[in-house]
Amino acid sequence: MGSFGPIAIGIVIALIALAAMSIRILNEYERGVIFRLGRISKGLYGGNGPGLVIIVPLIDRLVRVSLRLVTHDVPPQDVITRDNVSVKVNAVVYFRVIDPTDAVVQVQDYLVATSQLAQTALRGVLGAADLDELLSNRDKINDQLRAIIEGQVKPWGIEVPIVEVKHVDLPQEMQRAMAKQAEAERERRAKIIKAEGEFQAAEKLGQAAGIISRDPVALQLRFLQTLAEVATENNSTTIFPVPIDLFKPFLQARRGEHDEA
16 A cells, blocks of 8 residues: 555656646637647547647647738848839738648748748739839739739638738939929929910900900090009009090080080
């Protein structure tokens, strides 16, 4: 009986150690891929998670896979666009694992593999685009990148919902050329607006001249209005030559009154 005590204690310790090796706890965002003697299998309890998963010690091997969205920065890539402009571009790729088994079995390291594919796709898509398209049509390029990357990583059980080109670094000489182009475009628009304003003013003046030519009294009224404006604005005495035709209607009216009398 005396020797049974240490043996029982050893058995209990062995059972505790065996239980510790058998029990795995997977978080809600985790799934487990279990290999039993090298083959894909499910645990004794809990399947692939989440929660409590029990495996067979020394026979089963569990690989944890996170299902959370991964944000990966693509390192800056030197790209020559279709119109032979050298630029440096970086991007960000958002992807997640949707099939843990494929992500473990089909590729050795899906994080590294996805990063390499993103770099290759970035150089390929931007190399086939013009600089103007790269700067102005960013959404189209993002969609092309996402479609190419997702098509390559889908067999690995990975989904790519978003790809965004973050920054386009242009050479200094190209930045100066684009600044001059933008300035020239602003000057062109300003000249067009000024010309349109002059055209409208000339058109209105032509209409006014037509009205005045048909009614001489209108010219006289305009002359009097100008005199009133000058008298209001200037405090000094201003002398204007007044044409006799301005008073002709009044003289004729006066003469008619005398004739009637």
